[in-house]
Amino acid sequence: MTIAAAAADNDLTEFYRQYLAVGVLAIAAVVMVGAMLGVGALLRPKRPQSEKYITYESGSDPFGQFGQQNVRYYLYALLFVIFDVETVFLFPWAIGADGGQLGWLGFIEISIFTGVLIAGLAYLWRKGLFKWA
Numbered sequence: 711m712t713i714a715a716a717a718a719d720n721d722l723t724e725f726y727r728q729y730l731a732v733g734v735l736a737i738a739a740v741v742m743v744g745a746m747l748g749v750g751a752l753l754r755p756k757r758p759q760s761e762k763y764i765t766y767e768s769g770s771d772p773f774g775q776f777g778q779q780n781v782r783y784y785l786y787a788l789l790f791v792i793f794d795v796e797t798v799f800l801f802p803w804a805i806g807a808d809g810g811q812l813g814w815l816g817f818i819e820i821s822i823f824t825g826v827l828i829a830g831l832a833y834l835w836r837k838g839l840f841k842w843a
Contacts, residue, residue: 785839796827 803820806812834840 789834789839792830793827799823 800820803812803816807816807820
C-alpha cells in the first residue's frame with residue numbers, strides 16, 4: 711500500500727467518523743424526545759371532560775354543531791403570514807445590501823417587491839380589513 715492510498719483511507723475513515731457522530735446525535739435526540747413524551751404521559755393527570763373538546767376561539771362561545779367563527783380571524787391570520795413571509799425575503803436582501811454586493815439592480819428589485827406589498831396593504835386598507843371593531 712502506498713502512502714497516497716493510506717492517506718486516502720485515513721481521509722475516508724475520518725469522513726465516515728463525522729457522519730457517525732451526526733447519526734449518534736440524531737438517535738440521541740429521538741430517544742430523548744420519546745423519553746420526555748413518555749414521562750409526560752405517565753405523570754400528567756387524566757381527567758377527560760366533554761367541555762375540553764369544544765371548539766373555542768377568540769373569546770366567543772361556539773354554537774351549532776361545529777361552532778361558527780368569524781371569517782375576520784382567518785383573514786388576520788392570513789395577513790400575518792403574508793407579512794411574515796415578506797420579512798423572510800427581506801433579511802437576505804438586507805445582508806447582501808450591507809456588504810454593497812447588490813448595487814442598483816438589487817435596490818430596484820427590492821423597491822418593486824416593497825411596492826407590491828404596499829399596494830396590497832393599501833388594497834386591504836381600502837376594503838376595510840383594518841377596522842378592528
